Amino acid sequence: MNGKWRDGAMIAGMVVAWSVFYAVSKRMVDATGSPFAAGFLLRMSALVFLTIQLVADGRFKALFHQGRAAVILAVIGVFGFLLDLFANLGYAGGTLSTGTALLKTDVLMVNLITVAVYHKKLYASDWLGSLVMLLGVLLVLGLDFSGFAFRPADLFFLLSALCVTVNAFLIKAAQEKHGRDTDSISYYNNFTVLVLFALFALFRGDLKALRPAATPHFWGLVLLGGLAQTGIYFCYYRNLKRHEVWVVKLWLLLMPVVSCLIGVLFLQEALTARKILGIGVVLAGAAILLLRGKLHPQPQEERHG
Numbered sequence: 001m002n003g004k005w006r007d008g009a010m011i012a013g014m015v016v017a018w019s020v021f022y023a024v025s026k027r028m029v030d031a032t033g034s035p036f037a038a039g040f041l042l043r044m045s046a047l048v049f050l051t052i053q054l055v056a057d058g059r060f061k062a063l064f065h066q067g068r069a070a071v072i073l074a075v076i077g078v079f080g081f082l083l084d085l086f087a088n089l090g091y092a093g094g095t096l097s098t099g100t101a102l103l104k105t106d107v108l109m110v111n112l113i114t115v116a117v118y119h120k121k122l123y124a125s126d127w128l129g130s131l132v133m134l135l136g137v138l139l140v141l142g143l144d145f146s147g148f149a150f151r152p153a154d155l156f157f158l159l160s161a162l163c164v165t166v167n168a169f170l171i172k173a174a175q176e177k178h179g180r181d182t183d184s185i186s187y188y189n190n191f192t193v194l195v196l197f198a199l200f201a202l203f204r205g206d207l208k209a210l211r212p213a214a215t216p217h218f219w220g221l222v223l224l225g226g227l228a229q230t231g232i233y234f235c236y237y238r239n240l241k242r243h244e245v246w247v248v249k250l251w252l253l254l255m256p257v258v259s260c261l262i263g264v265l266f267l268q269e270a271l272t273a274r275k276i277l278g279i280g281v282v283l284a285g286a287a288i289l290l291l292r293g294k295l296h297p298q299p300q301e302e303r304h305g
Contacts, residue, residue: 007242008236010253019258024225031215035088036197036208043194045226050187051232063187069178072170073185077192080169084193086160093153101143102135102157107253109165110246120244125288125295130246133253133285139278140256168245175241182241186233220237250289256280 021042028038038243054060058256067071090099114120174180212218239248257279263269 001223010239010242013231014224014235014239014248015251015254015258017228017235018252019256021225021228021232021264022255022259023262024218024221024228027215027221028225031218032206032210032219034201034209035084035272036204037206037210039084039197040194040201040207041222041235042225042229043190043197045222046190046233047194047226047231049226049230050183050190053230053234054183054187057183059181059183063184066180066184066188069174069180070188072174072178073180073188074098074192076167076170076174076185077189078196079170080121081193081196083160083163083167086156086163090153090156090160093151093156098154099157101138102154104137104163104253105158106161106164107134107246107249109161110168113165113169114244114246120246122246123292123294124294125245129285129288129292130250131268131285132288133250133282136278136281136283136285137253137256139281140260140275142272142274168249171237172240172245177238182233182237186230186237190229190233245287250286253282254286 025038025042028042029035032038032041051060054063087103088097090102111122111127111130115122171185174185175182215221236248239251260269260271260275260279264271
């Protein structure tokens, strides 16, 4: 029972941390006028929290003894940066509604890679639950399915989804094949993304244009965003270590539901009938996946094989 409660807490922490980070990121991009400057500030804040965590655990010195594994840790950071960059390029020249839907295709990409590359078996109920949850998320996001239009720049959204997908498998490989601990992966990832955001922001002159005083609680938002990013690293990476990638990705589909509830409770956003329907559909899809063990019982040795 303790293990189930711990798993549930880690999944809940991951979803909440990502929801908070998403909300703060949007505020910071608006406040700075630059996704690169916002990304730099949030990653710098996260670096402070990650450093405090590792120093407190007495594992900070271990960061400098990664050997050849440092390569894959840096690659994880590059993909982390690219997924943000491609999404921003898509928003700059693509269609918002189409892009929002395409970014969610990472769930289907993960399923396909799980089957085609890792030769894991997904049942019809797994695909059904995935599609039902995905449909519910699109309803919660309030997408107008009749207004879909495709532009060449929308391809950037697919590239972003692909980077998200590849990065998840790279993180799991770093944990299982290279024996790297989750906090070292987090630190290298954050530091690499931080450096890349800084280079782009400096090249564009975005940091010179910062006006912190123009935004109430500017530095408080920076700290909150850094803390949320640290929470993502802590929970998401541990979830990837304990569960299959496709399972973790599906639970992340709960994030728009949490963001919706945060908007209703704290930002005076309206809870429309469409969003209520979407929340119900997401939970129905989650219920299908939770029944997986009962729908497809497996021998004990196969579960751990």
